[in-house]
Amino acid sequence: MNERIICSKNLKNGLKVDFCEHGNRYFGDYHQVKVTVRCRIDLTTELVSPRVSVDDLEKARKFFGASIEYRKLLRQMGVAGADVEKVQSELIENFAKNALQYMESNDFAARFVARQLANRKERSRVLVNLHD
Incomplete structure (x- = not known):
């Protein structure tokens, strides 16, 4: 997949968000x-x-490596060629208005990691139950 970074935003909590x-x-x-x-x-x-406990952090490193990535796809169909850049800007502005404040909170990273670990644990439990 060939992605081009349109813009980046540095958040107050030290995280950087790229829009591709x-x-x-x-x-x-x-x-x-x-x-x-x-x-x-x-x-x-x-x-x-x-x-996120120290044990949770070790599990996260085992499953995901040195880092984990938040990803969200913003999409709109049926856009005329002349409006592509305008629609890109609108998608970014809407996301920024609705989600960046949440992502800027000091505990966003820990909450995201905890949620990803919980999701992974839930998937593992479902797979084990399917094989029982």
Whole structure:
């Protein structure tokens, strides 16, 4: 997948959010505008908190490596070629207005890591139950 970074935003909590474009033209002059929101979270001891224990951090490193990435796909279909950049900007502005405040909170990274670990644990439990 060939992604081009449209813009980046540095958050108050030290995280950086990248907005990457990778849409395509699918019929005539109609485009699918796709913007992926990416935010890399390094799995460092700074994450240890009431939400993420030292053991949780070790599990996260085992499953995900040195970092984990928040990803969100923003998409709009049927965009005329002349409006692609405008729609990209609108998608980014709407996301920024609705989600960046949450992502800027000091405990966002720990909450995200805890949620990903819980999701992984739930998937593992479902797979074990399927094989029982």
